[in-house]
Amino acid sequence: MCDPLFQPISINGMTVKNRIYMPAMHMNMAANYAVTDRLVEFYAERARGGAGMITVGYATIDDRSGNPGNIGAQRDTYIPGLARLATAIRDNGARSSVQLNHAGRYNHSMLMGGKQPVAPSAIASRLTRETPHELGIEEIKEIVESFAQAARRGKEAGFDAVEILSGTGYLISEFLSPLTNHRTDEYGGSFDNRVRFGLEVIAAVRAVVGSDFPLLVRMNGNEFMKGGTSRQELQEYAIRLVAAGVDALCINVGWHEGQVPQIVTEVPRGVYSYLARGIKEQVSIPVIASHRINDPHVARELIDDGCCDMVAIGRALIADPFFPEKARNRRDADIVHCVACAQGCFDNLFKMKAVECLCNPRAGYEKARKIVRSEHPLDVLVVGGGRPG
Numbered sequence: 609m610c611d612p613l614f615q616p617i618s619i620n621g622m623t624v625k626n627r628i629y630m631p632a633m634h635m636n637m638a639a640n641y642a643v644t645d646r647l648v649e650f651y652a653e654r655a656r657g658g659a660g661m662i663t664v665g666y667a668t669i670d671d672r673s674g675n676p677g678n679i680g681a682q683r684d685t686y687i688p689g690l691a692r693l694a695t696a697i698r699d700n701g702a703r704s705s706v707q708l709n710h711a712g713r714y715n716h717s718m719l720m721g722g723k724q725p726v727a728p729s730a731i732a733s734r735l736t737r738e739t740p741h742e743l744g745i746e747e748i749k750e751i752v753e754s755f756a757q758a759a760r761r762g763k764e765a766g767f768d769a770v771e772i773l774s775g776t777g778y779l780i781s782e783f784l785s786p787l788t789n790h791r792t793d794e795y796g797g798s799f800d801n802r803v804r805f806g807l808e809v810i811a812a813v814r815a816v817v818g819s820d821f822p823l824l825v826r827m828n829g830n831e832f833m834k835g836g837t838s839r840q841e842l843q844e845y846a847i848r849l850v851a852a853g854v855d856a857l858c859i860n861v862g863w864h865e866g867q868v869p870q871i872v873t874e875v876p877r878g879v880y881s882y883l884a885r886g887i888k889e890q891v892s893i894p895v896i897a898s899h900r901i902n903d904p905h906v907a908r909e910l911i912d913d914g915c916c917d918m919v920a921i922g923r924a925l926i927a928d929p930f931f932p933e934k935a936r937n938r939r940d941a942d943i944v945h946c947v948a949c950a951q952g953c954f955d956n957l958f959k960m961k962a963v964e965c966l967c968n969p970r971a972g973y974e975k976a977r978k979i980v981r982s983e984h985p986l987d988v989l990v991v992g993g994g995r996p997g
């Protein structure tokens with residue numbers, strides 16, 4: 609019987625060998641924006657493990673869009689490092705993409721050498737407690753161009769695709785949302801005005817990378833922010849993104865400051881896939897479901913049901929890079945499951961540390977820590993193994 613999870617799929621002419629998409633996860637492993645050996649080895653291992661497509665990042669597009677632990681894409685000098693990542697992923701059998709993002713008012717002055725964060729309007733962020741600088745029209749145009757130039761660098765570095773992050777409360781979604789966009793010019797007010805910035809970014813990126821280069825957008829299916837962009841508006845935004853030339857959509861969930869649980873163990877597996885289905889009903893390009901899809905059985909069912917075309921499997925690939933290969937060979941019982949604790953990965957970011965994993969001591973130490981069979985094996989009783997997330 610053919611396995612729905614391991615059927616190839618095409619995104620604007622690029623064939624991906626299976627439906628497993630590793631979404632961007634900021635690893636905090638770059639050194640002053642430069643790609644490190646540690647990052648290269650981390651991603652090479654995930655490609656070896658069998659994921660169909662791997663997105664690295666997010667990568668910064670200018671000096672106010674992230675912090676030095678992010679992969680940098682704002683200068684040509686970063687292209688060789690980006691190329692090392694793209695090559696490591698390709699040489700180990702997966703398709704590669706780089707996610708580009710501007711964090712807007714979610715960025716912190718402390719992480720930008722004292723520079724003030726920027727946003728559509730000067731509304732304090734609940735995440736950082738800082739009030740951003742309201743962008744002027746010229747500054748908006750510069751950021752649009754910075755996205756385009758970062759995309760050019762991604763393409764020149766050899767990535768198979770680029771992805772624009774347009775959700776989670778970062779800059780593009782801040783323009784979209786009436787909560788964070790109080791502008792009275794052509795970038796604020798009506799829905800048409802609030803989508804303008806995001807669509808200008810897509811148009812500029814498309815113009816630079818050309819019509820035959822795969823371009824993805826990661827956007828919210830629901831922001832879960834009271835008074836923010838509605839679910840209906842997000843569906844309309846998806847339609848406009850497709851009209852602007854986007855080739856695939858990855859549908860994520862919530863803003864960082866949102867109150868609705870998104871990634872913890874209590875969130876049932878695959879529960880947010882209905883958001884991908886809602887978008888898939890509106891568009892005719894591949895749609896990727898996301899969040900808490902960490903079991904091959906759930907992943908298969910979502911594809912088989914036509915809920916989505918691909919599944920984003922994030923932390924489960926930190927915990928076990930070989931999850932895809934094990935699933936392909938029906939060795940589900942051998943998968944080291946992510947328990948959705950967030951303690952080694954997400955929590956580390958807030959401690960300004962690189963991502964690690966509670967269940968995988970090799971995550972981030974792929975070269976340094978090899979697992980070898982002991983010459984003196986012992987029988988060991990493991991007590992309190994917990995339950996899989």
Ligand SMILES: Cc1cc2nc3c(=O)[nH]c(=O)nc-3n(C[C@H](O)[C@H](O)[C@H](O)COP(=O)(O)O)c2cc1C
Binds near residue numbers: 632665898
């Ligand atoms: C450490 C960490 C960093 C993340 N960084 C990003 C990011 O830079 N861009 C993004 O779109 N999502 C980011 N995410 C969200 C993941 O891509 C993913 O949507 C989330 O972990 C839920 O999926 P999962 O349950 O499969 O892990 C991050 C998640 C984690 C755990």
Ligand code: SF4
Binds near residue numbers: 954
């Ligand atoms: S630290 Fe916890 S949540 Fe993060 S990948 Fe590992 S098991 Fe999953």
